[in-house]
Amino acid sequence: MKQIYIEKHDLQNTEDLKEKLENLLHSPFQSVDDVEMWLKDVSDFYDEIRESLDGHYIDFQARNHDENAKKAFEHDQEKIGPLLKTYMAKFDEKLMNSSYKDQLDQGKYGRLLLSKENAIRLFREENVGLEVEEDRLSTRYFELTGGLTAEWNGEEKTIPELFPYLENPNREVRKSAFDKLFTALTSVENELQDIMNEMMKIRKKKAANSDLENYRDYMFMKYERFDYTPEDCKRLAESIRQHVLPVAKKIDEQKRAELGVDTLRPYDQKAVPEGRIPLKPFSTRDELVERTSNALGQMDARFKELIDVMNERGMLDLETRKNKSPGGFCTSLPVSELSFIFMNASHTHSDLLTLFHEMGHCIHNDLKRNLPLSYDRETPMESSELASMTMELLSMDQWDHFYTMEEQKQAKLDLLRGIVSFLPSGIRVDQFQHWMYENPDHTPEERMEKFSELTKELSTGVVDWSGYEDARMKEWLFILHIFEVPFYYVEYVIAQLGALQMYKQYKEDPVGTLARYKEALSLGNTKSLYEVYEKAGIRFDFSGEMIKELMDFLQSEITKLEMVENC
Numbered sequence: 001m002k003q004i005y006i007e008k009h010d011l012q013n014t015e016d017l018k019e020k021l022e023n024l025l026h027s028p029f030q031s032v033d034d035v036e037m038w039l040k041d042v043s044d045f046y047d048e049i050r051e052s053l054d055g056h057y058i059d060f061q062a063r064n065h066d067e068n069a070k071k072a073f074e075h076d077q078e079k080i081g082p083l084l085k086t087y088m089a090k091f092d093e094k095l096m097n098s099s100y101k102d103q104l105d106q107g108k109y110g111r112l113l114l115s116k117e118n119a120i121r122l123f124r125e126e127n128v129g130l131e132v133e134e135d136r137l138s139t140r141y142f143e144l145t146g147g148l149t150a151e152w153n154g155e156e157k158t159i160p161e162l163f164p165y166l167e168n169p170n171r172e173v174r175k176s177a178f179d180k181l182f183t184a185l186t187s188v189e190n191e192l193q194d195i196m197n198e199m200m201k202i203r204k205k206k207a208a209n210s211d212l213e214n215y216r217d218y219m220f221m222k223y224e225r226f227d228y229t230p231e232d233c234k235r236l237a238e239s240i241r242q243h244v245l246p247v248a249k250k251i252d253e254q255k256r257a258e259l260g261v262d263t264l265r266p267y268d269q270k271a272v273p274e275g276r277i278p279l280k281p282f283s284t285r286d287e288l289v290e291r292t293s294n295a296l297g298q299m300d301a302r303f304k305e306l307i308d309v310m311n312e313r314g315m316l317d318l319e320t321r322k323n324k325s326p327g328g329f330c331t332s333l334p335v336s337e338l339s340f341i342f343m344n345a346s347h348t349h350s351d352l353l354t355l356f357h358e359m360g361h362c363i364h365n366d367l368k369r370n371l372p373l374s375y376d377r378e379t380p381m382e383s384s385e386l387a388s389m390t391m392e393l394l395s396m397d398q399w400d401h402f403y404t405m406e407e408q409k410q411a412k413l414d415l416l417r418g419i420v421s422f423l424p425s426g427i428r429v430d431q432f433q434h435w436m437y438e439n440p441d442h443t444p445e446e447r448m449e450k451f452s453e454l455t456k457e458l459s460t461g462v463v464d465w466s467g468y469e470d471a472r473m474k475e476w477l478f479i480l481h482i483f484e485v486p487f488y489y490v491e492y493v494i495a496q497l498g499a500l501q502m503y504k505q506y507k508e509d510p511v512g513t514l515a516r517y518k519e520a521l522s523l524g525n526t527k528s529l530y531e532v533y534e535k536a537g538i539r540f541d542f543s544g545e546m547i548k549e550l551m552d553f554l555q556s557e558i559t560k561l562e563m564v565e566n567c
């Protein structure tokens with residue numbers, strides 16, 4: 001396989017890396033200019049190492065069974081990651097202890113200095129070793145879940161390959177797919193529970209080492225979530241319950257009517273009614289790329305150029321296969337000045353959304369490309385996800401590249417209804433994690449009970465789970481974020497509310513909205529979330545009033561679409 005990333009350093013040679021890091025550490029400051037130059041040197045070096053680390057991560061995710069890829073990735077996790085963390089902490093100390101730091105331009109470096117202060121408060125040498133263990137457990141999670149397969153009509157299928165059957169109009173087919181998915185998951189359940197038990201212990205220790213009450217508080221500091229609190233997340237859950245669930249309930253009831261079933265069952269949730277063929281936006285990988293490229297070209301010439309270059313350079317690993325990790329992500333490769341997209345397409349409508357979503361991240365990376373310091377390019381997830389989720393919604397106008405008029409109507413309804421259904425389900429995953437780390441000594445049974453309880457509280461009550469209580473308790477084992485990137489979920493909810501505001505203004509002013517989208521994303525991390533959202537022409541606001549306003553808007557958009565005559 002061709003290597004798609006640039007390696008400026010040999011990560012196997014840890015002595016050489018250490019020497020380079022030592023040189024940076026002992027680089028003398030004789031003026032504020034020296035500090036500025038040093039910041040740029042550190043950032044460049046960090047970018048170079050980052051690209052290699054991310055490259056190795058991609059290799060491993062793409063080929064779980066490749067021993068060399070695994071070895072390189074594990075070496076990074078066990079040797080390079082810790083080395084880098086330790087030196088980054090030393091660099092933070094060096095900067096913050098320098099008398100020249102007060103002469104740095106506040107407008108340019110103010111946010112960076114605050115971030116370094118926070119990092120120093122949080123950093124403990126003991127946690128570096130714990131994080132190596134934590135990473136090892138994450139790797140194990142991916143090996144276990146990525147290796148799962150099920151037998152389907154005499155053929156061995158990966159988990160993502162089974163997903164399309166959940167949409168099948170034939171109820172027996174989707175029930176069988178649903179059962180097979182959960183049987184596969186259950187085959188590794190005990191190991192996954194053990195991984196989580198170990199992670200809980202490690203995370204509790206990390207928080208205690210940093211003198212924090214719990215790991216939730218630790219992660220809020222780590223993610224620099226200074227614009228909202230855990231209490232705000234609870235209130236958000238409450239507002240969603242109040243303003244979103246009634247709309248979601250209508251959608252579920254309509255689904256039941258459309259399917260012509262007496263009760264909606266867990267395996268009906270993605271189903272397509274009899275007589276309607278599931279949406280199939282493309283038949284081959286190349287078709288997906290070509291159509292997406294044309295669609296992006298209608299929005300902005302640079303967007304198209306970007307996906308074309310990424311495709312030529314082998315930076316789109318789109319299709320599912322065995323021994324490939326589940327999920328999708330986009331990684332920025334700062335030295336190559338390009339991004340890489342990883343996903344598991346199985347030729348469904350959701351693949352189309354995933355690609356536009358990930359392209360939103362790529363476009364964001366591209367717009368931030370010229371910011372000189374890596375710190376300024378590392379955006380918080382509330383703005384990263386605004387980029388990607390907005391792209392999903394704005395892409396709707398271009399779906400004629402994939403669908404007939406009738407299919408477009410269906411696909412758009414699916415997306416808008418899906419957003420309504422996602423909000424309660426997303427905040428449930430967030431609240432589950434709050435509970436987990438507020439009660440770190442819970443048992444696996446209590447954990448499953450809690451997840452089931454939250455699912456009940458944050459659902460419309462239309463789906464009948466009887467006989468599937470077990471699946472409802474265990475669904476979270478499929479959610480890799482809970483394992484790999486804890487607390488990374490509320491951002492999807494918050495950013496979705498931002499994306500809906502973007503879509504709302506796009507309906508009135510497409511050209512102006514796209515211009516503001518690009519302008520806001522170009523800010524990267526140089527401004528606060530409030531300022532980034534403001535530049536985009538929207539508000540960083542997840543109050544009950546905002547949610548209600550957006551639900552009214554969504555409801556009217558859905559009604560308008562439903563009234564479009566079928567042709």
Ligand SMILES: [Zn+2]
Nearest residue numbers: 357361385388
């Ligand atoms: Zn994303």
